[in-house]
Amino acid sequence: MNMTRLITTTALALTLAAGSAHAESHTNGEKVEQNLENAGESLEKAGENAAQATGNAAGDAADASEKALENAAQATENAAEATEQAAEDAAQATGNAVDDAATATANATDGMLQNDTNMIRARDIMGGTIYSANAQDGVAEFETVTYDSVGEDWENIGEIEDIVLSSDGQLQGVVAEIGGFLGMGDKHVFVPMDSVKLIPVEDADMALVVGYSEEQLVNMKNVDEAFWE
Structure with missing residues (x-):
């Protein structure tokens, strides 16, 4: 009687333990699956963020290059205008100098002619x-x-x-x-x-x-x- 009860009790205990173990195993599997799903979503989000960052960087680089080209073109145009203006100023100054020299020579000649009594030719x-x-x-x-x-x-x-x-x-x-x-x-x-x-x-x-x-x-x-x- 006692032996039969012991066996019965032991079998029942084993059955409960097996059921608990199966239930716990099932719960852990769900957690692992959820964790994998979360990890996949995180990787997907990280990929999207990386792609977005790369796109933004490329766009910024393109904008910077375009701006640099515009600035270089403007600087070249400004330099050309400055060179042209300098050439015009130099030409004007040369013309003025030539005119002044011609005027001075003419004045000096007029002065000599007006004082021709002091001039002797060979x-x-x-x-x-x-x-x-x-x-x-x-x-x-x-x-x-x-x-x-x-x-x-x-x-x-x-x-x-x-x-x-x-x-x-x-x-x-x-x-x-x-x-x-x-x-x-x-x-x-x-x-x-x-x-x-x-x-x-x-x-x-x-x-x-x-x-x-x-x-x-x-x-x-x-x-x-x-x-x-």
Whole structure:
């Protein structure tokens, strides 16, 4: 009796335990399935978010590239306009400088023409007569004496053969042709400008007067073409 009850009780206990285990196993399976489903949804959402983020990034990059291109195009256009304006300004400045130079030259020319009594042309001197203010003894301190016309006692001793300039255009003196007769036996000597004075004569030509005597001029060194080479 006791043994039969024990067996019966044990069988009943095993049956209940098996039922509980089956129920618990069924519940755990549902949880695992739910967890898998949740994980799948999370992965799907993460994929959607990633795709959205990638799309946004691509869009932002495209917008940034387009903006950069627009800015570069605008900068190029601005630079071209600035260069064009600078070229126009430079051309205008050059034109103004040329006009100013031309005006200054014209004014200077007008000024010289208005004061032509102080200007002497080479053709007014070339071939002019050379006088000695004292052909016998010369004139002491000649540089301090002033002449405004040909003196009655002056002696014609030759003519102006050439005019000598320095390399910077300064008048240095004249070559005087003295002595001789009808082009025979004449002599050419160099007379510096501080030893001659220009004297106006008729027809707007110029003559020269020197403070040397004729003998002093004749004794000067002869200059010919070789002298200047």
